[in-house]
Amino acid sequence: MALLEVDDLVTRFRTDDGIVKAVSGVTFSLDRGKTLGVVGESGSGKSVTFLTVMGLNDPRHTETTGSVRFDGNEILGLSTSQMRGIRGRRIGMIFQDPMTSLNPVKTIGWQLQEAVLLHNDVTKEEARKRAIDILKEVEIPRADTRVDDYPHQFSGGMRQRVMIAMALINNPEVLIADEPTTALDVTTQAQILRLMTKLQKEHEMAIVMITHDLGVVAELADDVLVMYGGRIVEKSEVHDLFEKPEMPYTWGLLGSLPRLNTTAERLEQIPGQPPSLLRPPRGCAFNPRCPYVFDRCREELPDLRAGAVGEGHTFRCHLADEDRARIWDAKKAALEAAEGSAA
């Protein structure tokens, strides 16, 4: 049985402008110890999906349907007190901006201790000891003195380590990381990603890595969800996704990446911009921007279906299998040609 199972999750926000359907029917599962990469741009619903899983949306403005099962138990719609023991204990979450994600008027030691004391019946001294230990584990130098420092006394990379420490201090089974390195320098990103991989092994954790960066996904994920307009548009094991992507949005994403190893003069671009979730397009959400669009795309939403590889690789597209294979083969050849000439 998978550790986390999400079934047809829908999240709607009531706003002044109307109802925003941020997540429109998302289904996936996460196994123990595995890494799930979730890729998407603004409005894809990638962050909201996991905020919903954690129950962190504002209940006054949010409507959610569907099912979220953690270790066999339904956790969707539970109140904060009912989520005790899960949120912050068995599932940890870290966010994008380390500069604003820590309380500026409390020491990091206090904040780490809070994480411990909320879920464990231990003394303050014991909690403090655990705080120092986890700070050492995330490679913060001089942890025993720095534990009494305030967040503003740490750099961005250090603060993100503190955030990771805070999420990991209770040894969760799942770590949800929402764009954890987007706001960091690339060398700091490399440090943080390496740290996360190390900690994953040591703690035997599953990780959900939400990002817009396909490179990060390629290096870390076992399985990938590509999200667009509040839905999963492609779901696959990571090597399969990059070898044989099955739908135009994924092709566009891969083609539009500037890479280190090609000489392509022009990048493949996806015209237009990500869709409005207030008034989403009819049919396939990608149809206004898709270079291969035809009438059916504007009428009917494609279901998630399996392709040639099998049930492990699903996608949403009305194009026939032969057409898709042909288009991708052509693109792939072009990419390889450009790479080849750079060598």
Place this chain on the structure above:
Amino acid sequence: MLYFLIRRFFWAIFLFFCATVITYIIFFVIPSDPASIACGTHCTPQQIVHIRHSLHLDLPIYQQYWLFLWNIIRHQSLGYSYVNGVSVRWIIGQDAPVTASLVFGGAVFWLAISIPIGILSALRPRSILDRFGMIFVLIGISAPAVWIGLILAYVIGFKLGWTPIAGYCNLIPGSGVAGSCSGPAQWAYHMILPWLTFMFLFAALYVRLIRATVMETMSEDYVRTARAKGAPGQRVLVQHVLRNSMLPVVTILGMDIGLALGGAVFTETVFQLRGLGSELILSANRDDLPVVVGVVVFACIAVIVFNFIVDVAYAWLDPRIRLD
């Protein structure tokens, strides 16, 4: 910290000079003849000249100012009233406790009301409580203190007889003019209506302020982090939201108390409290320069002291601020 204190001290001196010089210049510019006012209606021109001389009013304005400074340095005196010759220091000594009672008591009241209402409004926006709170704010901002004071005095003091209509009692038992009331109970009893009147406007403003800061703080990233850690709502509110949202309130409170010392004049007038505000009006009307300057000096000191306290409090509350 030392640098901070020294810099503050220099600013205080500078402010003192500015305020007092400006006051003197104003008196120089406006047409006034304190001598004839002091003397009364039945004075002869010679008497007026004599009084004018004894009050040094025939000297050039800068010499008068110099005398004023000299008085402070040499005799620690603020001079004497033109009107009745009473020591300005004594007058202020009598009036300051009244104003202080009004302002500090009022502040305690308005905070006690505005903090809970502000927080609850922020937690439940657009609820009935929030809407009532906003109506209260609207009334508080729009209704003049004089009007509120008179209504309260009439309804509660006169018609219902629950509290006295006017007058002040000294806090310390047995002090003050013989025969007047004194003691904490009497003091509070007489101050209830003035406090309610005075705090109305400020409570309204602070409800609005606190509602805004709490709402803003609640949408901060670190509050989301706290929830993600599994902290229950109550804890998030108290430990994470409150202290952060109170920071702007502390700053503004310091400013307001400084200003309130002046604005208390309306309330003082309605309830016949002889405080600094009403003293200032009275003396200005009688061209009684020493008293006016005395109140100005006192106000300067009060503003400086309060700003200093606010800065220190802020630095204590927010570890990102270091005074140096």
Place this chain on the structure above:
Amino acid sequence: MNELLVVEGLQKYFPVTRGLIFQKEIAQVKAVDGVSFMLEQGETLGVVGESGCGKSTMARCVARLLEPTGGKITFDGRDITHLNRSDMRAVRRDMMMVFQDPYASLNARKRVGAIVGEPLEVHGIGSDQDRKRRVQELLEIVGLNPEHYNRFPHEFSGGQRQRIGIARALVINPKLVICDEPVSALDVSVQAQILNLLKDLQQDFDLTYVFIAHDLNVVRHVSDRVMVMYLGKPVETGSKEELYAAPKHPYSGALLSAVPIADPTLGRARRQVVLTGDVPSPLNPPAACHFHPRCPRFVDGRCNVDEPLLTPAPGSTDHAYACHFPLERWPMDEDDFRRSPSESVASTAE
């Protein structure tokens, strides 16, 4: 030699003051500390570095939005380093900037037509009619609908706003466009549109770019030559082919190594070089080579004593680096990187 922009020894120091009444300077933040480069007409110089390296400050100094503390800037043959305001005005017709934040760099209260037309107005070019026509021409060129002349910025998406910013930069036909992280705030799919647009415009209008970014992939795509900066100093410069194929400075190598590769097989096969520690504060930079505390190839007594100067690589006209123990080959994995280096003698003939 058709050098449009020559920068020599550019320095920008920000004073740190302290004092009772009179503020006295007690330290300096050396945001830019000796940057030199040459840019030919039609070329693109990519400037790469992480936070605190000074690239944005350098761009602002070149555009004279900040006053340089030292050094010399020659634009189109003219020394503009300390030009006064009115003289600089004429120069600004040829030098424009595109900024990072498409939400903050457009005045939300002005209509798009007014925003794009402002440079024309400032320099008194053309009548109202002419200007409107020119603005609409530019809107079309950058891929927007000229009918949207009267709309406000908030009615556009991030990518579209960035196009407006580009239109504004090009409306007076500048020679040089300084782009300060123009695509960092955009979605990936939109990023490609803007990069393609910038390249097309460069061809069509013979533009010269200084392109600042932190994303190495993006820089490689648009640049002809690249300069890597660290803590206010350039650590390596060269043509993009040379620098990306064979970086010499350990920091450049680490930067390249840190970039995630969008290919799971390739990406996981290599061993990244991961630096330790954070970028130090520019208030107190390390002695001699600023990079030495984090450098896996650090040699005590040399790297923290003698400051390495930018030396040309043997056998190359363009490629220069500032390191006593440059990388011998590339790619290198982490172990190779750390192996104790032997000092390369710059004058050795290959």
